[in-house]
Structures are given as structure tokens and as C-alpha cells.
Amino acid sequence: MIKDIILQHIEKVKNISATTKEEIENARIEYLGKKGVMNDLFAKFKEVAPEERKEIGILLNELKNTVQNKIDTLKETIAEQQEALQPKEDFTKPANAVSLGSIHPLTTVRKEIIDIFSRIGFTVAEGPEIEDDWHVFSALNFPPEHPARDMQDTFFVENGREDGNDVLLRTHTSSVQVRTMERQQPPIRIIAPGRVFRNEAISARAHCIFHQIEGLYIDKNVSFADLKQSLLYFVKEMFGTDTKIRLRPSYFPFTEPSAEMDISCTICKGEGCNICKHTGWLEILGCGMVDPNVLEASGIDSKVYSGFAFGMGVERIAMLKYDVKDLRQYFENDIRFLNQFAGVI
Numbered sequence: 001m002i003k004d005i006i007l008q009h010i011e012k013v014k015n016i017s018a019t020t021k022e023e024i025e026n027a028r029i030e031y032l033g034k035k036g037v038m039n040d041l042f043a044k045f046k047e048v049a050p051e052e053r054k055e056i057g058i059l060l061n062e063l064k065n066t067v068q069n070k071i072d073t074l075k076e077t078i079a080e081q082q083e084a085l086q087p088k089e090d091f092t093k094p095a096n097a098v099s100l101g102s103i104h105p106l107t108t109v110r111k112e113i114i115d116i117f118s119r120i121g122f123t124v125a126e127g128p129e130i131e132d133d134w135h136v137f138s139a140l141n142f143p144p145e146h147p148a149r150d151m152q153d154t155f156f157v158e159n160g161r162e163d164g165n166d167v168l169l170r171t172h173t174s175s176v177q178v179r180t181m182e183r184q185q186p187p188i189r190i191i192a193p194g195r196v197f198r199n200e201a202i203s204a205r206a207h208c209i210f211h212q213i214e215g216l217y218i219d220k221n222v223s224f225a226d227l228k229q230s231l232l233y234f235v236k237e238m239f240g241t242d243t244k245i246r247l248r249p250s251y252f253p254f255t256e257p258s259a260e261m262d263i264s265c266t267i268c269k270g271e272g273c274n275i276c277k278h279t280g281w282l283e284i285l286g287c288g289m290v291d292p293n294v295l296e297a298s299g300i301d302s303k304v305y306s307g308f309a310f311g312m313g314v315e316r317i318a319m320l321k322y323d324v325k326d327l328r329q330y331f332e333n334d335i336r337f338l339n340q341f342a343g344v345i
């Protein structure tokens with residue numbers, strides 16, 4: 001009976017246990033090959049009596065599907081087994097490169113400035129960022145209510161104290177001058193890098209937090225010529241030996257005389273361009289001879305000693321050195337910006 005044969009085959013197929021590709025292929029040929037069981041049964045199907053055809057047809061299809069499913073499952077099992085045997089990791093693969101990051105341009109420039117001045121005998125001094133009125137203003141010859149206090153918009157921590165010594169965020173590193181002179185008698189030769197704070201609207205050219213480097217040199221017979229020569233040395237080391245300097249008279253309460261120093265434009269070499277607004281010059285720092293009032297306020301005899309001071313913005317120097325157009329980029333931590341400084345120094 002064809003029906004029994006088919007049913008037997010269905011059982012048999014369900015129990016096929018081929019474990020290699022070859023065995024599976026042999027089973028496939030046995031059932032689905034040209035001279036295989038299926039073709040044989042289909043040939044016999046022609047002889048089946050009409051009233052049995054429907055039932056036998058359904059069984060034949062069931063057998064065919066069973067064979068096909070069995071073969072598919074066996075193939076999948078073998079593939080899975082083989083995959084399981086493959087090592088998951090290739091331990092011979094070289095390790096992924098570790099990206100090391102880079103030094104922030106402001107750090108690089110600060111270090112370079114400190115390096116340059118340390119070569120002529122300046123040592124690093126520091127002071128607190130939260131300061132008092134005395135060290136930021138009064139000792140630096142800003143009288144109370146003096147309009148010069150408005151030059152630097154101050155963040156106050158404690159305003160309107162009875163003793164007048166308000167607590168505030170330092171608006172410049174000149175406070176470190178005072179702290180150093182209070183601590184130490186001349187000769188004094190210090191460089192004071194640090195963060196300063198001003199209540200200013202943030203723009204491409206101004207920020208409420210920025211960095212300054214202060215210089216102070218106090219000894220007997222220190223002259224304006226010493227100031228000029230020291231700054232010329234700095235500029236040539238920092239921007240190249242062909243850089244020129246120019247001093248313009250200016251005003252700071254704590255220096256007399258006071259000056260602002262320009263350098264010949266690093267971009268156009270003094271020819272005139274957009275960066276220097278066609279003047280050929282770029283302003284880089286404020287400086288002057290320390291006012292005798294400041295020396296006296298800090299306990300130094302102004303009849304015996306004299307000295308010079310200067311202060312510069314690190315952001316500004318870095319902008320000129322690396323042609324950075326927008327100050328905000330220093331603080332945004334955009335990897336695309338920072339990566340440009342990988343490998344600098």
C-alpha cells in the first residue's frame with residue numbers, strides 16, 4: 001500500500017540523524033534526487049485509484065515538506081555547530097589604537113611663556129582666585145570710588161563689607177604682585193600665571209573667565225630700559241626674532257609711567273592686514289614701572305627699590321600664535337578644535 005510506504009518514509013525522515021554535510025547531501029539525494037524516493041512515489045501516484053488520490057496527494061506533500069524541513073534543520077544545526085567552534089575573538093589581532101588626546105593650547109602657551117621668563121631668572125608665584133579688595137584694588141593704588149575700578153567689572157562674593165575689604169573674584173593677576181611683595185623683600189623676580197574673572201558679556205573677543213600672566217621685577221636701580229629689554233627678549237623668543245615691539249603711553253593706577261605694548265603683526269609682518277586692522281601692530285600687554293605707592297602699600301621702601309610689572313592675556317597670545325579667531329573655542333572642548341593642537345610641543 002502506497003499510503004503505508006509514505007507514512008513509513010515520513011517517520012524515517014523525521015529520524016534521519018546526519019551529522020556531516022555529506023550525510024545530509026546523501027539524504028537529500030535519496031529523497032529529492034532524480035532517482036530518489038519522491039520521484040519514485042510521484043510516479044506511483046499515477047496508479048493510485050481516483051478516490052484515494054486526495055488523501056495520498058496530501059500525504060505525499062507532507063512527506064516532501066518533511067524532507068525539505070529536515071534537511072534545512074540539519075544544515076542549520078551543522079552551521080551553528082561550526083560557528084560555535086570558531087574562536088569568537090582573534091587574539092592575534094593588533095590592539096585598537098588608543099587616542100591620547102592633546103595638551104590644551106592655553107596650557108601649551110602658558111608653559112612656553114613661563115619657560116621663556118624662567119630662562120632670565122623669573123620664578124612662578126601664585127595667589128588665590130577668591131581675593132579681597134585690598135589685594136586686587138586698594139594696595140594697587142585704586143582709591144575708593146576711583147573710576148579706574150570700573151575698568152574691570154568685578155564679580156563680588158561679599159560686597160559692601162563694613163571694613164571696606166570686600167571679597168571678590170580677582171579681576172587680574174596683579175593681586176599676586178601685592179601678595180609676593182608683602183611676603184618677600186627684593187630682589188623679587190616673579191611670573192604669576194592664573195585665572196581671572198570679569199563680569200563681561202561673552203563674545204568672540206571677551207570671556208568672563210580668562211587667563212593672565214603677570215610679571216614683576218623689583219630690585220635696586222631697575223629702570224624702564226630693563227622693562228623694555230625684558231619684553232623685547234620675550235617677544236623674540238615667543239613670536240620669532242624678526243618681531244618688533246612698540247610701546248604706547250597708557251594708564252594703570254599701579255604703574256607710573258604705564259604703557260601698552262604692541263608687536264609687529266605676526267600674520268602680515270607689519271604690512272597691514274585684517275588681523276592687525278591694517279595698522280601693522282597688535283596689542284599684547286600692559287606694563288609700566290611699579291608706582292611707589294604700591295611698593296609702600298606692600299611694605300617695600302620705594303626710596304631704595306624700584307621695579308617694573310607687566311600683565312598679558314594668555315588667550316590673546318595663543319590667538320595670535322595659532323590664529324584662533326574666536327575666544328570661546330578655548331572653553332567649548334570641541335574635539336575638532338582641540339585635535340588641531342595634537343603634537344604641538
Ligand code: PHE
Nearest residue numbers: 172174286287288309310311
Ligand atoms: N593688570 C593689568 C590688566 O589686567 C595689566 C597690567 C599688569 C598692566 C601689570 C601693567 C602692569 O589689564
